[in-house]
Amino acid sequence: MEVGVVGLPNVGKSTLFNALTSAGALAANYPFATIEPNVGVVSVPDERLAILNAHMPTEKIIPAALKVVDIAGLVKGASTGEGLGNKFLSHIREVDAIVHVVRCFESGDILHVDGSVDPQRDIDTIDTELMLADLETLEKSVDKHRRLAKSGDKAALELVAVMDRLIDELKRGVPIRRLSGLKPEEHALIRTMGVITAKRVLYVANVDENDLHGGSPHVEKVRQRAAAENGAVVCVCARLEAELAEMAPEDRAEMLSAMGLKEPALAAVAREAYRILGLQSYFTAGPKEIRAWTIPVGATAPQAAGVIHTDFEKGFIRAEIYSVDDLVRYKTESAIRAAGKLRAEGKTYVFQEGDVAHFLFSS
Numbered sequence: 001m002e003v004g005v006v007g008l009p010n011v012g013k014s015t016l017f018n019a020l021t022s023a024g025a026l027a028a029n030y031p032f033a034t035i036e037p038n039v040g041v042v043s044v045p046d047e048r049l050a051i052l053n054a055h056m057p058t059e060k061i062i063p064a065a066l067k068v069v070d071i072a073g074l075v076k077g078a079s080t081g082e083g084l085g086n087k088f089l090s091h092i093r094e095v096d097a098i099v100h101v102v103r104c105f106e107s108g109d110i111l112h113v114d115g116s117v118d119p120q121r122d123i124d125t126i127d128t129e130l131m132l133a134d135l136e137t138l139e140k141s142v143d144k145h146r147r148l149a150k151s152g153d154k155a156a157l158e159l160v161a162v163m164d165r166l167i168d169e170l171k172r173g174v175p176i177r178r179l180s181g182l183k184p185e186e187h188a189l190i191r192t193m194g195v196i197t198a199k200r201v202l203y204v205a206n207v208d209e210n211d212l213h214g215g216s217p218h219v220e221k222v223r224q225r226a227a228a229e230n231g232a233v234v235c236v237c238a239r240l241e242a243e244l245a246e247m248a249p250e251d252r253a254e255m256l257s258a259m260g261l262k263e264p265a266l267a268a269v270a271r272e273a274y275r276i277l278g279l280q281s282y283f284t285a286g287p288k289e290i291r292a293w294t295i296p297v298g299a300t301a302p303q304a305a306g307v308i309h310t311d312f313e314k315g316f317i318r319a320e321i322y323s324v325d326d327l328v329r330y331k332t333e334s335a336i337r338a339a340g341k342l343r344a345e346g347k348t349y350v351f352q353e354g355d356v357a358h359f360l361f362s363s
Helices: 013-021 047-055 085-093 119-150 154-171 184-190 217-228 238-246 249-258 265-276 301-306 310-314 324-330 333-338
Strands: 002-006 038-043 065-070 097-103 201-206 232-236 279-285 290-296 316-323 343-345 355-361
Touching: 002 013, 002 085, 013 038, 013 065, 013 097, 013 238, 013 265, 038 265, 047 279, 047 290, 047 324, 065 265, 085 119, 097 119, 097 265, 119 154, 119 217, 154 184, 201 217, 201 265, 217 232, 232 265, 238 249, 238 265, 290 301, 301 310, 301 316, 301 355, 310 316, 310 355, 316 324, 324 333, 324 355
Parallel strands: 002 065, 002 097, 097 201, 201 232, 279 355
Antiparallel strands: 038 065, 279 290, 316 343, 316 355
C-alpha cells in the first residue's frame, strides 16, 4: 500500500518525508525542489511488538510498513499544466491514500507561494486542482459509456449514472470522498475510474515548535476541514521531527522527554495513514522472528494466511489464535494453551486487530 505526500510548495512536505523515511530527499526553500517523486518505506510503530518480545525472546522483530511517495508541490493551475502539474497529478493517481501537508506556522524566513499563511485557502487550492483533474478524467470517459448505455448495456447504464453524479458534485466543488449515501457497488465502480478526490486524506498540520499540540487558529481551520469529511489531523513540527530522526536513540529519548512527549509525532502519522487505508495488523511470534503482518480490515483467516505465502491460503486448514493480552496474562504460549485460551478458527473467521496466529495448512 502507498500513501502520497502532497501540498503546496514550501509547506514542509519533503522535510516531513525525510523525517518519516530518513531518505534524505532534497528539502529547499523554493518551489519545485522535488521534481521526480521520492519513495521510501516507513515502519508503523507498534508497542505490542515489544510486549510480545518481552515474553518471547526472538532473533528479530519486523514491524508493519507503508510505502511513502513524496510528490512535488502542486500550485494553482496544476490541472492545466501549471508548474509541473500534469506530471505530478499522474503520480497522485497511483497512490492509495493522500497525506496532505498544510502549513500552520508563520515565518519570515520561509517563503509561501501565495505570500501568506492561510490553511483553508491552501487546502482549497489543492482540492480545486484535484477536482478539476477528476472532472477532465470523467468527462473524457463518460461519453464513450453513454454510447454503450444507449444500446441497453446494463453495466454501462450503471456506470454512467455514477459518473453523472460525480461530475455534478465536482462541478459544485465537492470532492468525491465527501459524498454520502453511496452503495458498496457504487464505491467499487468509483475505484475503477482513476479519480483522485475519492482517496482518503490524512491532514498533517505542520506547526511551529511552540505549538506542538496544535492550539493555533491555523490548526483549528484544518481540524474543521477534516471533520467535514470524516478525516483525521495530526500535528507535526516537520523541522523538529527531521532533527529527531537524525539523532541517536538515547539522545532522541532525552529530547522527547524534555519536551514532554512520549514519542515522535511521526509515529502518529504512520499509524493514522495505516488506519485511513483500512489496514490492520496481526502477529506471528516465535524464537526466529516476531512480525506484524498487514491485512485489510475484514480479512478472513485464509486471506490473512495468504499474506505470508499463497500456499498458506490455498492449503489453509485452521488458525490457532490468541491475543497479546493473553500472553501478558499467562506469560507463555503453552500456558495459554493449558488455560484453554488458544482458539482454533476456521475459514470463515474474520481476523481482529492484534491477533497472534499460527497457521496449519496442507501442502
